[in-house]
Amino acid sequence: MINFINRTITHNRDTAGDFGIRAVIHFPIGFYMGLLDWLNGCVRLFIFYEKNEDLHTQDQAWKDTAGALAGWIVGRLILTAAVIGGLSWLSVTGA
Numbered sequence: 535m536i537n538f539i540n541r542t543i544t545h546n547r548d549t550a551g552d553f554g555i556r557a558v559i560h561f562p563i564g565f566y567m568g569l570l571d572w573l574n575g576c577v578r579l580f581i582f583y584e585k586n587e588d589l590h591t592q593d594q595a596w597k598d599t600a601g602a603l604a605g606w607i608v609g610r611l612i613l614t615a616a617v618i619g620g621l622s623w624l625s626v627t628g629a
């Protein structure tokens with residue numbers, strides 16, 4: 535399964551061949567940070583953590599950040615759709 539993910543989700547900067555699984559693993563973290571608006575500050579903390587980790591381990595932490603930010607975008611889109619849907623529902627019902 536891991537090999538399938540790494541073959542399917544690729545990036546041209548990836549030299550180790552593990553971009554796919556690392557992006558998939560970090561996607562849910564970003565998704566929840568984007569979906570739950572009160573976790574918005576955690577995005578900056580996550581990026582700071584990954585940059586700091588990369589200074590010590592040099593494991594190409596940009597892969598983790600890319601997966602988390604993709605999840606954040608999807609979560610934020612769902613949150614925006616829910617807010618717009620809720621506001622339109624309020625305007626229709628006259629509440």
